[in-house]
Amino acid sequence: MLRDHWYVAALGSELTTRPLSRQILGEHIALFRTEEGVPVALVDRCSHRGYPLSLGTVVNETLVCGYHGFTFGCDGVCVAVPGQDRVPSRADVHRFTLVEQGLWTWIWMGRGAPDFDRLPSVPRMTDHERWSSIAGMATIDARFDLLVDNLLDLSHETYLHKGSIGTPEVAETPIEVEADDGSGVVRVYRHMNAVECPPFYSTTTGLEGKVDRWQDIEYFPPGFYSLHSRIAPVGEPPLPDGRDDHAYHMTIFYGLTPASPGRVHDFWALSRDFCRDEPEIDSFLMKMQTDVVQEDVDALNILERRIQEEVEPREVSVKIDRGGLAARRILRAMADAADAPGPQ
Amino acid sequence: MLRDHWYVAALGSELTTRPLSRQILGEHIALFRTEEGVPVALVDRCSHRGYPLSLGTVVNETLVCGYHGFTFGCDGVCVAVPGQDRVPSRADVHRFTLVEQGLWTWIWMGRGAPDFDRLPSVPRMTDHERWSSIAGMATIDARFDLLVDNLLDLSHETYLHKGSIGTPEVAETPIEVEADDGSGVVRVYRHMNAVECPPFYSTTTGLEGKVDRWQDIEYFPPGFYSLHSRIAPVGEPPLPDGRDDHAYHMTIFYGLTPASPGRVHDFWALSRDFCRDEPEIDSFLMKMQTDVVQEDVDALNILERRIQEEVEPREVSVKIDRGGLAARRILRAMADAADAPGPQ
């Protein structure tokens, strides 16, 4: 589990004055908003006897432990204990840095000060003039790598997500892979021309019959992934200057956040440049994407249980796996670097 | 867990074009029929990334993996992978040999070629002229030995199966035991004369009042057991030539199939030579036997959980246990022989 990175900790809508407990990189974290709306992340463990702070109560700008009333400010400083006036300084708890960006809230899990240069940029989720966005999340009882494998090889759409986003052409169409081991980015392209338009896109774009469907994946290990999806009438590619007015664009973002060694949070957001501000399209996509994610959750939960029983895992890799294999290689290099002695 | 044997893998009725996952001797196995009806058993693990093949789809005479579409013939040979024409030969999966006999389907779990001489013979289940049969199964969260103990000592009928097959005389009546360590067969006889006829038999035979009730057990370790039950008017034993026209005969078959170290499948079938082809008798016996088996399942599940907590198991054996003790001795000898170096 790579610590010195930003991960998605929560949807902004999950942060309220009722604290939420979420495990990230093995740490239990209490997430909430103060009464003034400030998002706060404290270690979810009272310094007194270890009771989860997420079971406490937000009072003004503080959180009061639900067992014996130890009280903490947004900075983790203990400001009151029961039965006495003096507050021991050892009673403070760790506060994590949060950054809200569009529908997602990021957390810095590193041991040192937050490195804001590493914060992923999601302009489409914040540019409300040109893009409409929705978001959701699910937790998968599977190791992190299985979700990486899943997202880097979309040929599984044909089988696992048949009827929503999967069509025969996805699995049939070869991919192109670019892995930049230096910058640590994996790109996978699958451009399908004159193919069936699945319900996910035909219902929302109104396009009928065959379309050009392009899938351009960018994975920034460990925790951020975008799938730029382009749906257009057949044979109308983008202009040389980049303009692409005939096409419908949607970016499907994923935030991959390790919960614990056998568990991963799967945050997602969809940003589209068409049918903006249409609530019924939001609802349709929310339903469709939730179902798609649940299909992945079910499959990876099952796969994890099987893998746990295996003494000696065996695999056969083929061409569709090149993106996933590149991602594994980069993740392994990052883990080796993190384990190495000296400054990271 | 003894590998070089036939075990019951499934009821024939369980094998359809919707694959079934079943664990046998620790191996997950995908069981299904092709569209032409051929029963197939493949290792339940796609060679690509390990996804259970039992979650795939039967297409004609092949099985298509539900994750990325790797496709396998009935012989386990991989015939298609997504995104490319060449199929790597390493992608094949293991196929197990199945044999259907009456209502049961046997599987050869040995590492070498199937030894058809060892296949148990169940003529009563296939002779539809003289015998009517029904079958069912349950899975018990208990070690194999507990089911062996259970079936070899029927005195428990009096207590655990009171009201269906248990009467006071079962526990009261001494048994005779023949254990042939050479051929590896255990026989237990309990002939009860002029005793109460329990509902299981009185309802189906129509006999009222006292009957002669004989229980002749044959256990062929590890996985096959028959209880030949004879219900007859008092004092009318079989003739010297073997004819026994006054009696009602039922054989209760059990297939004991180890699932994993703490789990066992309990297949059963009842074959009777009376009231043949009477659906209401089938229904009555199905209900009664399902309840009896569930009583065993509940008892052995509880017993297993207790035994798992025990540091040093202690037992007190009495005369009723001689059949079970003989069975244990033969099973241990088989296990020792299987562990020994050299050909088995």
Added chain:
Amino acid sequence: MLRDHWYVAALGSELTTRPLSRQILGEHIALFRTEEGVPVALVDRCSHRGYPLSLGTVVNETLVCGYHGFTFGCDGVCVAVPGQDRVPSRADVHRFTLVEQGLWTWIWMGRGAPDFDRLPSVPRMTDHERWSSIAGMATIDARFDLLVDNLLDLSHETYLHKGSIGTPEVAETPIEVEADDGSGVVRVYRHMNAVECPPFYSTTTGLEGKVDRWQDIEYFPPGFYSLHSRIAPVGEPPLPDGRDDHAYHMTIFYGLTPASPGRVHDFWALSRDFCRDEPEIDSFLMKMQTDVVQEDVDALNILERRIQEEVEPREVSVKIDRGGLAARRILRAMADAADAPGPQ
């Protein structure tokens, strides 16, 4: 787990001719009454094959095992086995000594003869002339120490039991602690004068407005605890001769019985000297106390799960914790003495 002590094994009302299985100090125990009403505790494991005797049937003054019918007297002596007349003497099972006192039944878990001098005395639970009592129990999936901590520091009432027994003054009021390491008793006093009367007491005493509310705890490690609660009009302390006619008294007894290393039984009883023999007050208190105990159960279950994940538990103790810390010290000394060689 300290063996040479009396623990509460059951409410008297739980002991019937339908046996109950309860784990105490890691041992499964079958608890029941004979048809003549004698309370009996046998090890919950048939000597034959280990089946739980608690699944057996009481027949007259014996218990018949539900699997094969081994039959035991109230003294644990095996009096019958199936299929033969001779009963092997190795078939006897261990019998535990029980003592009924009011609504509770105590069990001696020591390895030697029961030490009746150590039996806690609960005269208020047996003096029906002056006291009315109710009782209940719950099982907590938490280590014993968490329940000790919980009961020794009542400042948690303010937060965990708000709305029933918790008011702000409980957490605010400092405590006095007397720990007698010689006799092994911990006493914690919290006298709150002119404070809010919570619903638990205002509804039952009829007192309105401010009251004097005194909490005098006595903990006799390991398994017995009383909280003497005194509710009185403001400024009317007991007379020098001890008379205290203006006050309402309730003793809340707890029997802390270790079930297994991560599990503890939480028996309770309330004895009051007011509104005696009023069933609606019994019902009100039963409901309130059951809810209060459930709040503790929920909190400790959660806390235990968190503590199990911790590699290195850390705590910050303040003044409210002095009672709990004294209790821990005495329990540790008792454990050390029990582990020491020689007679205890």
